[in-house]
Amino acid sequence: MLITLAGTLALVGGVSGAYYFAMRPVTLRIAVGPAGSDDLKVVQTLTQSFAHSPVRLRPLQTDGAAASAAALAEGKVDLAIIRGDLTVPKNAQAVATLRKNVAVLWVPPAARAEKGKKSAPKITRIQQLAGKRIGVVGRTDANVNLLKVILRQYGVDAGKIEIAQFPASEAAEAIRNQKADAYLAAGPVNSKITTDAINASTREGASPSFLAIDAAAAISQNFPAYEAAEIPAGAFGGSPARPEDEVKTIGFSHHFVARKGLSEATVAAFTRQLFSVRQALLTEFPLAAKIETPDTDKDAVIPAHPGAAAYVDGEEKSFLDRYSDYIWFALMGVSLLGSVGAWFASYLRKDERSSNSSARDRLLDMLMAARQTELAEELDRMQAEADTILRDTLTGFEHGAIDQGSLTAFNIALEQFHNAVADRKMLLSNLPQHLQRTGLQLRSTGGL
Template sequence: MSSSESTSQTTSEAARRERRRSNSLLLVLAVGFLVFGAAAGALYYTLRPDTLRIAVGPPGSDDYKVIQAMADAFGDESRTIRLLPIETNGAVEALALLGAGKTDLAVGRGDLDMPAEAQTVAVVRKNFVVLWAPSGSAGKGSKRKLALKIKEVADLAGRRVGVIGRTPVNAALLRVVLSASGVEADKVIVTHFGTDQTEELARDLTIDAFMAVGPLDSKVTSDAVAATARLRGEPKFLAIETSEAIALKHPRYESEEIPPSVFNADPAWPGDKVETVSVSHLIVARKSLPETTVAAFFRQLFAVRQAIARQVPGAAHITKPDVDKDTELPV
């Protein structure tokens, strides 16, 4: 073999070895990229936020504002849960969507009919029943004089009560209070007023007493009390003395007290504590949601609650449910 042929053979062998090394390197790189991609994909899948749908309404309500602020707070930082608010006409529709499996969470009032698979996650706010009657007569020339002043719930028999809020559950709650106080509910006439009709409520001289259901710092309630006091005389707040019995018979309600001066300082409205009942607005979840997902939502909610309250004061009412109390709705 000539020297030129030997040199050519050596060069070809070296080239083959170099190609094998290059192919091996490319294979290693390809496998490495595949492993990295698979790991990155698994990590993304593991760490990606879960998006929970939450039904709430109506738009513009206190509940809707709180949930929207909550969704914004959840989206501002790297968190494991995101919220997607679903607008509804109110709590009844929100709970119906939950029952139909079209949402993961819903905001509803505790004395509404709950879906069978609903479970309580958090309390959005407590609504207190406030009952009061005017101390003045129904007006000039009216036959309804001071002698007909209402001093207690039992005096509401045969009277007309103006209820703030058009939801039928307020009227149903009033019937519970009346029945527990020995008053036949059918003998009390209920007239509903919108939350923006406090002046009309106060000017309606056919109304003998008034009822509001909301947080104690509710502007609607305080405005209604002030309007009736201005036009009908100082308010007489009616104690629901059977509140504990109501709470025992109807676990969806709680026995509470309205503190003195909560609606006005001078003069004090009320002048002393007043026994009443409350009903909670709740965030409820489907039982089929993974427990770890609900737990993550719960932790995030109470981590951002104070931040939300700075934007929407109503968020300050959010509390943890009482796990030690027997309720109709499981926690």
Template structure:
């Protein structure tokens, strides 16, 4: 619980939140038995010798490596091959006890788990061959069934001559199972961090291989099938080409922010209109007053009346423009006001054209003094 990354073998007990970032190496299970003849002596036919997994019942297997995982994998192989595990005795030897393993006469077969180019596996086969005779490699014929029942294992083949060319060890390909050493991460590790680690790991893999040959075994995890542990979503996104960009990750937040800002803007506009409702009402009342004046202009009796209404309308225009400058009147409202104003100007022009030239001003009454002078 104190680490974000770890290395572990896939068949060991993993915490439930562990997920795979990369395969550190693939370990093949190698089972073989000694022929009982050494050197260049002719091969002894099967007879009572161990030639397959079923013959292991009642015998003892020497296991290289003191981890309990190697004992567990042997038990899984025996069960999958129809052999009761309690019928097979085992003895474990450290990786530095290869000669002791080879010289133990009580052992009837051997098991090693490691990469195909493992120096430990090759040394063990060579040592047992030298002490007990040429190896007979035991095929795990139920490898596919075992892999189906236990997703932590995979069905594999050991190529011919992979451990030795002359004589060929093995002479032909051999069915087996494998288990991976994994680079693991917590499920809670962010997708971005896992993806960044994955990219950097494979970017420097070739450089690491120059100083450590085993780094060449680092491979991508298989995202096409169910595995245990499952592949971390960050690594899977890089492998499958589905890694999300910055916009992909945060587009939902952007849209939400836009909606919020739009809502705030609408609320602010409503509040502004509410606070300026008096100015809006004044604009409407001014527009209505001009419409009322239009009908009066059409019946104007003199130029003096026209001038009076024009002065009134000029006052309304001045108030309207001031409201527009203050932001209380919208451009569309001002456009509507302009239409009414244009209608007024047309009415004034039409009425002025119909007034008789030199017509007396009916709204003007002479003073008594001026009348007496006339």
């Protein structure tokens, strides 16, 4: 009983411990950057929203998406926001798409030519960018690589153009000062940085012209991280609308990614929390409306984390689903432990069982002796010994060393012994006194 109780308590404690371990709050480190970016602001807001949730966040600010990807690759963080057209770490698995971005390539209105000079030819096609100076908004090398991918598709040698990069905070001023012949920006369609840069290109009421990337589908075939996209008419406001018509371009995404090997249950819980607070973020961050579930196809550019895929497919596992096998094995283990404990307890009581067997044999011997003795005093001595044997036998039964069957057999033997003693005493009491004395003398001299 004690072993069974101990096993049951151990099982209950184990299940309770497993439940606490599975349901305890988990804090995940997430790499995001650069400082002041919308991505960082979104993560900081998520951190506050998740303060009392099962999965919590601890932001690690980086210099940008490339640095965030490196932090994930080195195992310094559990989550990261990375740019899909950069080198994706081998241990990265997609959790959600934070936002989709488009490449915007435009040419400012031509300045009025001085008297006697011809105006420079208007740039209307990407091929005409050869030999020109192109300004890239943002300090990240990823935007420069994006420009080179576009130029390569149209046969423009990147070595024959001049590329100038402007920080996002300085881009509008550089454009107003006519620092380049054309400009490239990459970001969400409603990006304020891109909109301000395009508005800065306006001259004397004339709007910039946008260069269409008609070969977007071909680019996406060669570079799966990119996809064909469109810039809707009037996306950047203004009058007339900028652009006046829909413009074809290429796009890429920023992703929430998780470290491969991170608990499936933890990632599923984070994904569920992320989409549950998405609507609450819309007022402060309209970009939150663009958060999408990851691509769960096996041929996805960034494979989906099993936890995120389970959430998307509605196949999240409950506590019992995840730990039912462990609970079953625990029950089997407790049963086995009980059997082993019972065997061990039986082994420890073998001496008691052997003693009981000897006591029963002794009782049978006294039964035979009681029927032959000629002395009442001898019967009293055997009766006292039988009482001692009875006490020891009952103690052994309480300790479990004697089973019910053995106790029944002992009771029969004891009853027969008592009957023999009673019969013998009655017989001796009915004998004449001289015969009792004769029997005593013969016994003392060894005649009996």
